[in-house]
Amino acid sequence: MNIYPVILCGGSGTRLWPMSRGGYPKQYLKLTGENTLVQQTALRLRNISDIAAPIVVTNNEQRFLVAEQLREVAVNPSSIVLEPVGRNTAPAIAVAALLAMHESPEALLLVLPSDHVILNEATFTKVAEAAAQIAKDNYLVTFGIEPTEPHTGYGYIRGGAPLADGATAYSVEAFVEKPNAETAERFLKEGGYHWNSGMFMLKASTYMEELRRYEPEIAKQAEQSLQFAKRDHDFIRLDADAFGACPSVSVDYAVMERTDHAAVIAAADLGWNDIGSWTALAEIAKPDAAGNALLGDVLTEAVSNSYIRAEHRMVAAIGLDNIVIVETADAVLVAHRDKAQDVKKIVERLNASGRQESVTHRRVVRPWGSYEGIDQGDRFQVKRIIVNPAAQLSLQMHHHRAEHWIVVKGTALVTNGDQEIMLTENQSTYIPLGVTHRLLNPGKIPLELIEVQSGAYLGEDDIVRFEDTYGRVAKL
Template sequence: MITPIILSGGSGSRLWPLSREASPKQFIGLVDEHSLLENTIKRLDNVKDITSPVVVCNESHRFQVAEVLRKINKKGDILLEPLAKNTAPAIALAALHLATNDPNTIMLVLAADHHIENLEVFHQAIEKAQQKVLEDDSLVTFGITPTCPHEGYGYIKQGVQTTISGVYKVDKFVEKPSATVAQEYLDSRKYYWNSGMFMFTARAYLEALEKLQPEIYRGCKETYQKSQRDLDFVRFDKQSFATVQSQSIDYAVMEKAINVAIVPMQQSGWSDVGSWDSLYDIAAKDSCGNVVIGDVITSNVKNSYLRSHDRLLAAVGVNDLIIVETADAVLVADKNKTQDVKKIVETLKNQQRSELLQHKQIYKHWGSATILEDKSGYKIQAIQLEPGKKLSLQQHYHRSEHWIVISGTATVTIGTTKSIVRPNESVYIKIGESHRLENNGKIPVILIEVQVGEYISEDDIIRLDTSS
């Protein structure tokens, strides 16, 4: 059997302003209406011998991952990284997790944020990789036939063909090349883009890691031994994981191991969806070469990517631009310089701007909160609480709150008093009063929340229980 290991720890900073730290690109419908993570999992639906996925993610994204699995009716364990340590440790934790049941479980390691157009080619590559792993315990990587001299990818040079048709030994891994060298690689037809997708058994990976990176192996093993299961979540010891060196699987293992094979994927329509120009390349275009998404009006615009989410976007007489509109930020960029969006993100980080962290609408496991206004002394939000959900019992030391129910029927606890609040009714919660919001009905509860106080912040939430 093959267990998909979905690595969902990326930040997607080059896809700002849609991708934010609290909700990065893998949770967004960038290519279609489904999120990249959702598509990554569903892409495996017709693969032979596939089992439930294991998703490795940042602890702060756990409920978003759980919601994706629930939405597509999939079961799977969610491994929560307390710190970002790159791919080698993340895969090690997943391998240790699988090895507790069966060390010979085959792992199919995938990034949560890739796009693959040709599923037939992808599924055939998985089948060939499985044959190679079962034959001689190889560590297998998937290569992408390059379509241009791309400078942003690492490359893999194929060696001699193995006993399995279409599977080759790896000659060498090379770092991101210059434009001239990338053209030489393209012309040679012996180099492939490094896709960041892999297949091997849990045992083979752990043995290679122990041999090549013993300190990383020991640190991950200690971290896993101190893990705790919480429903579908597996939590790891932060103190132990902090000692683990951050390294990619390529540098830590694949470039140094001797039993490494590559399965090339030709005409797969693969993209790592890493930047706005790559998203433009794979999207459907109109007769003027434009990608138009949302409420957009154009006049004499060519070869541009225009995307609106909240307001009308109008563009006149421009070419080769990326224009992305959200409720609180607008990006305008030269289509050939989208890698520099990371510089904007760094500026936002240095200025501690909220636009880096989250959108106006914030999704939670219980529903969503949309910030309508946030000023000194008050904050107004629209809260949507899904049926059967509730917030934790909590209190605030620095703010009072007013709740006005718009639709649905809310069950509100203030102190020791529980009451039913219907549309066009409101409640007032004093500073320091314990309170809880519940939805025991069959439709969402929508309410307007007005927070008032000299200090309004998420760290002024004292949770009296964590049952929500």
């Protein structure tokens, strides 16, 4: 019995803005410990019996981000599948099922969102192994979280008959959409209901059989998208035409709500939270005597029951109660805890006005390292660039800007027109407009430099690439 974990790395990054952004959603953030949420998801698989290397499903923009974060915690995925467009969970799981079945016809899939918190990993291991025993008998098992309050933000599952005497797994009588407060209260009083966690243990072949029965077009296009996929370094690029033709449908609607094979296993005491808002994150943080969770450089006076997080500078708060404050380099959120879920309305307004604060941070991750904006004005901007050891930027040129590079740490091998020069700390070079250039870090420590750009246009799309280690297109 082989269990193939499937880590789903989607998400638009709206609910935990301003830390989570469209290009850097919450699974890549260190919100509850030393590791990011996707790292926590991968690491909690370690103690499950018969576990294989994970299959990761993400998109093209986040491919190097997820690969680097898994490398940092020594997790080597069996595949990183790149979706050309988002098509919800049913097609993504179908592709993973087909990949797993290539390895083992009896493969089981442990499907996990990458952005959930589970505090009790030993309990998770037991539940996953119990779910595997059920799934091998062709049940499609969803993990049901025992409700602790009449929560209106989750879907519910009503369990039916137990699958065995004394078992904590049941047939599924119904999937229920997010209820209103009165209905959620009734569910809690009646018992027999569980929150729908979005985690599953599925026999891959059974899932595909049911998908072909209820959503045959998804099954067909998923198969074709994998059949015509291309290998790109460590990534599997699904065929864009075939995958784009998949209906965008969740696994719940496509299969779980319609199949006769659905089961729910009660997952008690997991310490599970999908961190759907800053309020949810505040609820799992350790409060001080005043009920506050204070992270970073925070000073308070007469503040209670609040979540205050400083990422880059000191935050001072006075005379507040039940407030969320989150500070980042380029944006600060201040909200009442009861209204924290409405942050998505701010993101919608940012998107409507074309502002980048909903999409990227001031620090932008690239496959070779990162860059961070420091200052900008009319016809100039200043960036701090970090290049990882042995990494290099593309061989490129710009039509509208010149650049000055000043090394502040490490060693740089610079291609500047027909010259190749080595720079160390406090040395610099000037790259005129229109000159072909490249930056490489030949050392064993990160290279850090200050870049000063000047010109009539300073946008990131003023790049013509001639050679690129990372397979990016010639023009962006």
